Amino acid sequence: MKICVSRDPASFLFLAAKEKLFFENQNLKVEILEKDAETSFVFLKNQRVDCAILPFSTFLEEYSKSLSFDILPGFHVCSSPLHIFHLNKENLINLHSENSYIAIPSENSLEELYARSILELLFSKNEEFPAIRVAQFEPEEELQQKGCIGYALNPIQHPISGKWKILEQEISGQISKKMPALSKFYPLYCTAFSANFLSQNAEELNPFISALKDCLKFLSSLEEGAIFSFIQSLKQKDHFAHFNFRELKHWFSDKNKVFKNLLNFQADRSHYKNLTQLQTSKNNLSSHKKNIEKLYVIFNGNYREPNLIKKQLVSSGNRNKLSNKKNLPEKHEYIHALLDLIEEKPIESSKVNADFKQLLKELSLDKKNQIQKAEKLSAKLTELKNKLFERDKKRVKKNTAFLTLLSLSSEPLLLIDVEYDKFIIYNYNSKFAEAIGYSETELLGKPFLYILRKPLRLKELKDSILDRAGLFLEEVSLKHRSFPSIEVDLSHRLVSFEGKDFLLA
Structure with a gap:
């Protein structure tokens, strides 16, 4: 099974899935591709992947550009555990009413499976939660009068209009106030499957959904020490470039002071010193490893300190350890380029000036020695010219290393x-x-x-x-x-x- 995960900050949730921590528990053979949201849609449309996880709004926008809703009725989209059903914001207050229910188009359908999964996850601490009923898609007013508070549906087969909005601006505020549990699963994402995969591999969907549920349960249950350890484990891997702490505010806004600092450290950089101390005590990092990690995150935009690279990050005692590329994170060539840049030692200008002064002194010798000295001067001029050429060559090499650093960075620079x-x-x-x-x-x-x-x-x-x-x-x-x-x-x-x-x- 091939899955394409969109490279958006909110896809942090699926970094754990990318590590196959949960898919392997279900004995699923999963290959994860990481693309931007638009490319994820194209891969899915061309059936280069079996499934894509991407923002719901992006999916609808891209789909409306290329196809009408009735061209591929078999192209199946359903909401993932991040966005299961469309809630009527006016009826959220009636969520626990006896008559409240979620409407689905048919029994034993993928929509029913997803709706039951999310309801079980959201209301697991309550004795009762809204029922699921098969419902024809009647006029909105009639459904509301019957107690329907939301749809679990395939948006391609059943487009939503009027008060049943899918746009996050319409429902996010009400969800946060009336139903805090659901705000955890915000912003709105969808899991889209190709028609070919659904027709041939329907039996694989149950363990796949179960794996996603496990992933969400794990992330939503993280406590103080566990969340820090989990973030640190991600930080040591290739994923940290796409990690955005601001997105975590939707998840862990009520943690203690240390973790509030963690969530807000992009907005208030004064917290960084305390976080560094905490990180060091948690992981018992040696000085050279800590410097490597600093170097690693500087060029991913997550660490902001005065850029005194040569002075602060490469002290004389750590130079050899840092230049040992076996100690560096894998697949980050731009760090190697930076270390090459640091290690280059251009010819000092004072030495070149001294050579010039000596030449001028020798040019003032008596004419009787002119012929004898001419050959030596010529040789020295040639030697000096070669030195200057080598210096320029090193500068070009350094410049190339720095521009390589720019081009390989995952962030705009x-x-x-x-x-x-x-x-x-x-x-x-x-x-x-x-x-x-x-x-x-x-x-x-x-x-x-x-x-x-x-x-x-x-x-x-x-x-x-x-x-x-x-x-x-x-x-x-x-x-x-x-x-x-x-x-x-x-x-x-x-x-x-x-x-x-x-x-x-």
């Missing part, structure tokens, strides 16, 4: 030249260009102020960044070229290479 306070856009990766709607070369050489949503003066940038040394700008809002209403927020830190200061955003 922008490099700004702050020399002479000009703040010129020096380079950026494709992720950044895509985020704000420009081509990969269109912004090169343009002033950074050109893409700021709220205009700043150069003096404000200088005061915020250069004069404050190790401090950062707060998140700066950039304007999107095509969609003015979309904001792209990036953090900032100073870096230095080739003897110049740059702003890495």
Whole structure:
């Protein structure tokens, strides 16, 4: 079975599934692909995967672009345990009424299986929970009068209109107030199966749904120590680049002070010191391992400190340990590129200047020695020229390593030249260009102020960044070229290479 999981922050829930922790318990052979939401839909439509987990709104948007609802009636979509049924926000208050029920189109259907799974999960602590009844899709007013509070259905076969909204803006507030348990499973996701898979492998759905339920039960039951250990275990793997702590606010908003700090540390960076101490005491990290982890998360956008890489992360005592690539996380070539960059030692300018001074001194010798010295001068000039050539070669290599670092990063990165306070856009990766709607070369050489949503003066940038040394700008809002209403927020830190200061955003 092939599953495509969308690369959205909320898909954190399925990182555990990606590790097959729960699928293996059900003896399921599962291959997990990780793509963006749109690509996940395309893979599913072309039947390159059997199942896709993606935002429900993205699925409907992509489906409406390419196909009408009646072209592929066998193309089956049902709500996953993250989004099982469509609740009428006006009737949430009647959730525990004797007459309340969830409507399904038919018995012994996939919709019924999902509805029973989520009701069991949500109301397991209660003696009673809403019934499930087979219902024809009558006018909404009649269903409401009969006590129907929601649908569990295939949205392609049974489109929703009127008060039965699927858009998260319509129901999220009411769900949070009236039914806190359901807010855990927000935002709205769907699990979509290909028609071919449903027709040939229907017997595999029961253990698959059971595996998803186990995953949700595990995540929703994590306590203080367990959640920290679980996050740490993910952090040591390839997944941490896609981890977003803000999404966890929907899950663990009522934990103790330490974990509130954990949830809010992107908004308030002052918590980081305490978290680092806690992390060190929990894992008993050696100094070089801790530095590697810092290095690992810096370029995934989850760790924000003044970028004094050479001074802070690579001390003389740890240089050899850090340069041992066996100690590094696997499949992160950009860390290797950075270490190569750090290890390069360009020829010091003072040595080159000394050679030039010596040459000038020798040129002032008496003419009688001119011929004799000419050969030596020529040899020295050749040697100096070779040294300068080798230095330039090393600089090119260093520059290439740094640009490789930019291109391989999973986060949008922008490099700004702050020399002479000009703040010129020096380079950026494709992720950044895509985020704000420009081509990969269109912004090169343009002033950074050109893409700021709220205009700043150069003096404000200088005061915020250069004069404050190790401090950062707060998140700066950039304007999107095509969609003015979309904001792209990036953090900032100073870096230095080739003897110049740059702003890495």
